[in-house]
Amino acid sequence: MSDVLDDDQQVRVRIRGLNKSFGATRALKDVSIDFRAGRVHALLGANGCGKSTLVKILSGYHEPDSGEISPTGHGARERIAFVHQDLGLVPSLSVAENLGLACGFTIRRGAINWREQHRRAQKLLDDYGIATLASEAVGSLGPAHQSMIAIARALNSLPESGGVLVLDEPTARLPVSEVDHLLQMVRRVKARGVAILYITHRLEEVMQVADEVSVLRDGAMVFHGPTSTIDKEKLVGLIVNKAIRPPAARLATAARGIEPLLTVRGLSGIRLRGVDLNVGRGEIVGVAGLVGSGRSELGRLIFGLQKARAGSIRLRHADITNLSTRALVDMGLAYVPQERRSGVFHGLSVAENSVLADFGQLMSRIGIVPARERRAADEVVRSMKVKTESAGTPIENLSGGNQQKVSLGKWLRREVQLLILDEPTQGIDIGARTEIFNTIRGVVETRKIGALVFDSDLDILVDFCDRIIVMCDGQVVGEYHGAELTHETINRAVYKR
Ligand SMILES: Nc1ncnc2c1ncn2[C@@H]1O[C@H](COP(=O)(O)OP(=O)(O)OP(=O)(O)O)[C@@H](O)[C@H]1O
Numbered sequence: 001m002s003d004v005l006d007d008d009q010q011v012r013v014r015i016r017g018l019n020k021s022f023g024a025t026r027a028l029k030d031v032s033i034d035f036r037a038g039r040v041h042a043l044l045g046a047n048g049c050g051k052s053t054l055v056k057i058l059s060g061y062h063e064p065d066s067g068e069i070s071p072t073g074h075g076a077r078e079r080i081a082f083v084h085q086d087l088g089l090v091p092s093l094s095v096a097e098n099l100g101l102a103c104g105f106t107i108r109r110g111a112i113n114w115r116e117q118h119r120r121a122q123k124l125l126d127d128y129g130i131a132t133l134a135s136e137a138v139g140s141l142g143p144a145h146q147s148m149i150a151i152a153r154a155l156n157s158l159p160e161s162g163g164v165l166v167l168d169e170p171t172a173r174l175p176v177s178e179v180d181h182l183l184q185m186v187r188r189v190k191a192r193g194v195a196i197l198y199i200t201h202r203l204e205e206v207m208q209v210a211d212e213v214s215v216l217r218d219g220a221m222v223f224h225g226p227t228s229t230i231d232k233e234k235l236v237g238l239i240v241n242k243a244i245r246p247p248a249a250r251l252a253t254a255a256r257g258i259e260p261l262l263t264v265r266g267l268s269g270i271r272l273r274g275v276d277l278n279v280g281r282g283e284i285v286g287v288a289g290l291v292g293s294g295r296s297e298l299g300r301l302i303f304g305l306q307k308a309r310a311g312s313i314r315l316r317h318a319d320i321t322n323l324s325t326r327a328l329v330d331m332g333l334a335y336v337p338q339e340r341r342s343g344v345f346h347g348l349s350v351a352e353n354s355v356l357a358d359f360g361q362l363m364s365r366i367g368i369v370p371a372r373e374r375r376a377a378d379e380v381v382r383s384m385k386v387k388t389e390s391a392g393t394p395i396e397n398l399s400g401g402n403q404q405k406v407s408l409g410k411w412l413r414r415e416v417q418l419l420i421l422d423e424p425t426q427g428i429d430i431g432a433r434t435e436i437f438n439t440i441r442g443v444v445e446t447r448k449i450g451a452l453v454f455d456s457d458l459d460i461l462v463d464f465c466d467r468i469i470v471m472c473d474g475q476v477v478g479e480y481h482g483a484e485l486t487h488e489t490i491n492r493a494v495y496k497r
Helices: 049-061 097-105 116-128 142-157 176-192 205-208 234-238 295-302 325-330 351-355 357-362 370-384 400-413 428-445 458-464 488-496
Strands: 011-022 027-038 041-043 066-070 080-083 164-168 195-199 210-219 221-224 259-268 275-280 283-287 310-315 333-336 418-422 450-454 466-470 475-481
Touching: 011 049, 027 049, 027 195, 027 210, 027 221, 041 049, 041 205, 041 234, 049 080, 049 195, 080 142, 080 466, 097 116, 097 142, 116 142, 116 428, 142 176, 176 195, 176 205, 195 205, 205 234, 205 450, 210 234, 221 234, 221 475, 259 295, 259 450, 275 450, 275 475, 283 295, 283 428, 283 458, 283 488, 295 418, 295 450, 310 475, 325 333, 333 400, 351 370, 351 400, 370 400, 370 428, 400 418, 400 428, 418 428, 428 450, 428 458, 450 458, 458 488, 466 488, 475 488
Parallel strands: 041 195, 041 210, 080 164, 164 195, 283 450, 283 466, 333 418, 418 450
Antiparallel strands: 011 027, 011 066, 210 221, 259 275, 259 310, 466 475
16 A cells, blocks of 8 residues: 555545434534644534544544545554543653553563663654653653653654654643643654644644644534634634633622631641631632642642641631541532543443532432432533533543533532632633633632632633632742732742742
8 A cells, every 4th residue: 555645645644524423413524634744733622522533533443434534444543643631651660661561672582672672762752852761750750741752652653654643632731831842842743744633622722833723513524724814713713603701700809808718727748838828708719830839739638638747727617637538528628620530430321420429429329319310410411511412321421521511510519618629621612611610600609618729721710710829839929819810920920930
């Protein structure tokens, strides 16, 4: 078989007229795309529009109902390499070992030739400008470097003649400060003539790296063209296809006037040193900070996932320092993790997931009344605008973003006092994001509960929080509210040191 498609030397892989349905859901409708050498092709669309279905067809996980991928036979699939959100790296192994696991080991006299293995791994790293030693443990690298290793590993499996690299939301888990490193790598890969399919919800990145952009809506391609012919605003309109509601107004009252709900004093953990923090009733407080600032540790300490070494945490009048997570949930704390897969239970329906707010309830679910379950599911589906065929649909059949909405929605309908939200809208499309935060705002205000939001996306914090605290080196280094809440102010505070 020839290395390139006959009619266009630049097309590495071509898809034509792909259709895929799951029951009554038409996940892809007549989708055609050309993946061209040295071009970054961004694929955009709201949650559930069909992006992952397309990726799964490209990988051979799903067969299309009709349509064609060429070169035909296995030719196309051998030319496509994937980097999924879950990078599939083993943190305790070195970079060289991880690359060996995926690409094979060099054997000499019946044993692995480590010297050669390291040399080859280091060459691959150097070729792509990844400033890391092949001997380093993957777990000790920053998130952007881990992603780059996964990209290098994927590229290593492509044929010499070139292929297509599929990047599925490559920056979703990266702190803003690391996104640039990854985008630089994307540019380097592109410069070598690899075709890239770049799937994301982040339009900034599309404008920065993509040469062409396609937008899927309800499975159909509603736009395809060079990035230079479209702006961000038009893309949002194409993705969402309706007006986006503006963010709900933040609290007018200064933080001091609000009845206290959570009071943290002098809290210390492994990195955390003497943190003071208040969350008032009816207030949404954001926590900003770079990786290693202590942001996530603060969340873990409050939710009892880690023991405090000093200091106190009070929920209204109760001292909750170092209580077990179980006890804290009973007292009204809710923690929505950023990892959507740990927020929902596969094998159970949307309805069942809507009434489960913790593992304890999962174990005693024999007593759950279906009617109650159905009502809960209807409420979650309606308030979070979940795209699902029915409440009985298994949760794993929903798109990733819609699973995340169920994970969040089930907590919002519970009697909670304090919501701890870790990257709550990661993987959620730009249209649904505002709706979800407005729902959170509604719940927080009407029930007079509090919310603590950890997010690496400063725009999200600035748009939706009443107050933002900035952390650095395990300490609170700034607190902002009212007119001070601008992207520039918070950005400056986060990067100051
Ligand atoms: N195995 C399946 N069974 C039934 N329905 C499915 C299955 N996989 C996907 N779907 C449905 O197909 C549609 C497209 O889903 P897909 O996962 O491709 O969306 P997506 O664009 O990747 O969304 P997200 O941005 O949330 O990840 C959705 O309505 C989804 O519920």
